[in-house]
Amino acid sequence: MSSHTPAATLTTVAVFPEGSFLENLAVRRDGSILITVLNRKEVWYLPAPRAELPVEPMPVHTFAHMTMGIVETEPDIFYVCTSDIYATHESTLERLDLRDWTPGTAIQPQPVLEFGEPVGALNGACLVAPGVLLVADSIAGLIWRVDLAEDGMSATARVWLKHDSMAFDPDNPLKPPQPGINGVRYDSRTGFLYYTSTQRELFMRVRIDSDTKAPVGPPEFVAGGTMSDDFCIDENAGVAYVTTHREHTIDRIVLRAAQDPPARDTVAGNPFDDRLVGPSSAAWGRMPGDYGRVAYVTTDGGTTAPPPDGIIRPARVLRVEFSSPDGT
Numbered sequence: 001m002s003s004h005t006p007a008a009t010l011t012t013v014a015v016f017p018e019g020s021f022l023e024n025l026a027v028r029r030d031g032s033i034l035i036t037v038l039n040r041k042e043v044w045y046l047p048a049p050r051a052e053l054p055v056e057p058m059p060v061h062t063f064a065h066m067t068m069g070i071v072e073t074e075p076d077i078f079y080v081c082t083s084d085i086y087a088t089h090e091s092t093l094e095r096l097d098l099r100d101w102t103p104g105t106a107i108q109p110q111p112v113l114e115f116g117e118p119v120g121a122l123n124g125a126c127l128v129a130p131g132v133l134l135v136a137d138s139i140a141g142l143i144w145r146v147d148l149a150e151d152g153m154s155a156t157a158r159v160w161l162k163h164d165s166m167a168f169d170p171d172n173p174l175k176p177p178q179p180g181i182n183g184v185r186y187d188s189r190t191g192f193l194y195y196t197s198t199q200r201e202l203f204m205r206v207r208i209d210s211d212t213k214a215p216v217g218p219p220e221f222v223a224g225g226t227m228s229d230d231f232c233i234d235e236n237a238g239v240a241y242v243t244t245h246r247e248h249t250i251d252r253i254v255l256r257a258a259q260d261p262p263a264r265d266t267v268a269g270n271p272f273d274d275r276l277v278g279p280s281s282a283a284w285g286r287m288p289g290d291y292g293r294v295a296y297v298t299t300d301g302g303t304t305a306p307p308p309d310g311i312i313r314p315a316r317v318l319r320v321e322f323s324s325p326d327g328t
Contacts (some may be wrong), residue, residue, distance in 0.1 A: 006322040008268040010275055013049045013296065013317045018063060021314040024124065024230065024281045026070045026078060031287055033296060033317065034060070034078060036067035039303070041116040043067055043080060043096070045103055046088035046317060059316075061107055065090060066255035067124035071133060075099070077152060080109070081122035081135055089139065091122045093146060093155060113146065113155040120168070124183040124230055124281075127215050128194075134160060134186070134193060138179030139296035143165040145213070148187045151222075161215045165197050165204050172199055173220070174219070176304065178246075183230030183281070187255065194240060195219075195253070196228035203228055203242065203253055220257040223264050234292040241267070241295060241322075246305035248272060250279060250297065250320065268320065277302045277313045282320070295320045 016022060016037070023038035031048030035057070043060045065082040072078050076098040081092040093113040101107055115122070120139025128134055131147040135157075145160035168180030179198045186193050194203040195214075203223040207216040229245040233255070242251045249269030269276045278300035285294040297320050301313040 004322055005265040005267055008250060009321045009323070010053050010268060010273060012275055013319050014046050014054045016044070016057060016301075016315040016317075018314060019303060021278075021303045022280060022315045022317065023300075024065075024070050025283050025289050025296060025317070026072050027283050027286050027296060029075060029286055031285065032103075033283075034070055034096075035298060035317065036070050036080065038066045038068065039083070041066055043070070043266065047103070053130060058104065060108060061096075063109070064093065068122050069135060071125045071127055071131070072084055073131070073148065073152065076305055077111070078123070079133065079148075081125055083119075083123040084120045084237040085139070091119045093135075093157075095152060105126050110153060112148070112153055112174075113157055115144065115157055118159075119144075119265065120143075121179070123179060124185075124195075125184070125276070126145075126184050126186045128186045128208060129191070132213055134184055136166075136174075136181040136184045136195060138198075141180040143181065143184065143193075156192050161206065162208075162217075163219050165200060165219055166195070167197075167200065169199055173234070174199075178227065180298070182228070183242075185231060185233050187233050187235055189235040190255070192255075194219040194231070194233065196242065198227050198229060198245070199309055201225055201227055203240070205255070205257065221234045222257055224256065225252045225264070226251060229279070232282040232284055232295055234284075238293055241282055241320075243282055243297060244269075245278055245280055245300075248277055248279065248307050250276070250282070267322070272307065272309075274307070274309075274311075274313060275299075275316060275318060277307050278304055278315070279318075285319075293322055295322070 142162035166181035
């Protein structure tokens, strides 16, 4: 860790049932959190973290397929990506309207899109303009563009970009099969889309046209060398905080292309921390002062890949507070 790398303080916010694979999360404006639980095909709700921790999570809805990325497009309107990853590859986009929802009551998602060929397995997703989503496809090795209808109740999809850096290799020896392209995040300040490619151990970026939202030029290498999963971006500082899943760390990457060597530091998980087992995604808190300082991180507890000691832990949501090396 360099002298400029922030320190990270981890606090357990919630513990989930044994065997849960927490995949992705979205923090609501009131501080509560929605979590996709991949292997249970569910979305769960977590009350806003408070002084007394942990808080108790509760299931919101069970879908037909595995739940992957989740994106808020307008206040309390969310879209969830679902996929039958290992069999039919059937994949859908589902709309959750939580504007008048009371926690603990039933909710009925609205299917808005069924993806056509060559869909493989949807994964991370992000909003790049009003009504425009970009969605990673970890098996097809590409990014989809999704255009929502004005009322948000239907959508169309087309391939936005396919590149060798995103590719999935079904013969890779690691089990279970590791994704190709995985997490995607848009940096609105610079106009770059950043993405991870897990199998290929890459952290990449591609510029987006400000008007058409089309890719501009080929993707650029930013960093590599770890099996990165999902991440959050601090646009003000020009860095990303990246979860490495089966490597059980959170890494900080400086967002510059073609670095030699790449500017990457581990901010949590080295030495091993038994709370940070299988970190899978990260999102900034939304309370005043949280951005760039307080993130929430999901884990799978080692369900996918047990840690070095071989012990599988409960999946967790962690609060990660970053501070400068001098504690400020």
